[in-house]
Amino acid sequence: MGYVLGAVIGVAAGVACVVALGGVAGIVAGLAAAALLYLGVGQLLKPERKLGGVIASMLPDGEAATRRIDEARDLMHAVSARRERISDAAVLREIDDLLRDIEALVACVEAQPSTYRRLAHFLSTYRDQCVRMLDGYLGVERLSTPELVAGAREDAIEGLCALSGAAQGELARATGAKATEVEASSEAIQRLIEMDGYAPDAPADAAAAPAAGDPARGKGRR
Structure with missing residues (x-):
């Protein structure tokens, strides 16, 4: 997308140079402006890699x-x-x-x-x-x-x-x-x-597991 926008801006700038200067000088300046803007705008708007x-x-x-x-x-x-x-x-x-x-x-x-x-x-x-x-x-x-x-x-x-x-x-x-x-x-x-005098919390899986002899162990069994 960046290079597409650069191409549009470059063409517009090139046409402006041709109209403003006219003749061979205008054409040369227009082509140079178009190329520079195409590359410059394209690089500026190019998404950076992550x-x-x-x-x-x-x-x-x-x-x-x-x-x-x-x-x-x-x-x-x-x-x-x-x-x-x-x-x-x-x-x-x-x-x-x-x-x-x-x-x-x-x-x-x-x-x-x-x-x-x-x-x-x-x-x-x-x-x-x-x-x-x-x-x-x-x-x-x-x-x-x-x-x-x-x-x-x-x-x-x-x-x-x-x-x-x-x-x-x-x-x-x-x-x-x-x-x-x-x-x-x-x-x-x-x-x-x-x-700091703190104690580590118990791991989540250890906290979820019933301790040995816990009345909750085997709940629901006959």
């Missing part, structure tokens, strides 16, 4: 996380494009598994931008190798003998499984780090309430 419900530019790691997410999407697009040209069903299944694992890692970064370093590590370490391997397998599958294809098929499956394991490992580290943060925050809160 990560974890917050505008990315407002987060300490927002821009870095956004770049890594875009790079991961580019990798997924590259893998999907090569997937369309592969015929072996087993290789296709492993590619689908890899795409799901990368998507899960991306979703983690979108929800928790501070974990983007795990995605960055995965991309810097495995992205080029992944694309290169798929390109090599495609060449073998389309041009080589059945014996060579069988060997390349096994190698491709092993490589794809390894890539999936790496993506799953990065996701586990990302979520594990967040779990550690929760544990540390919980322990800090408990120490603070002890200093």
Whole structure:
């Protein structure tokens, strides 16, 4: 919508320049004004991306996380494009598994931008190798003998499984780090309430469960 409005304003400004200046100078000025306004208004009105419900530019790691997410999407697009040209069903299944694992890692970064370093590590370490391997397998599958294809098929499956394991490992580290943060925050809160002389409330599930020997236990039974 921002670029549409920019185009309308740019055309109007361009026509105004042509009418005001006339001749070649007016046409040149009109085209320049139209192009600048189209780009400027489009960028100003372009909705900002959000990560974890917050505008990315407002987060300490927002821009870095956004770049890594875009790079991961580019990798997924590259893998999907090569997937369309592969015929072996087993290789296709492993590619689908890899795409799901990368998507899960991306979703983690979108929800928790501070974990983007795990995605960055995965991309810097495995992205080029992944694309290169798929390109090599495609060449073998389309041009080589059945014996060579069988060997390349096994190698491709092993490589794809390894890539999936790496993506799953990065996701586990990302979520594990967040779990550690929760544990540390919980322990800090408990120490603070002890200093204030308070006692923690009982968990909701424990409060709802009848205590042993409670007359309410077994109520309704004959």
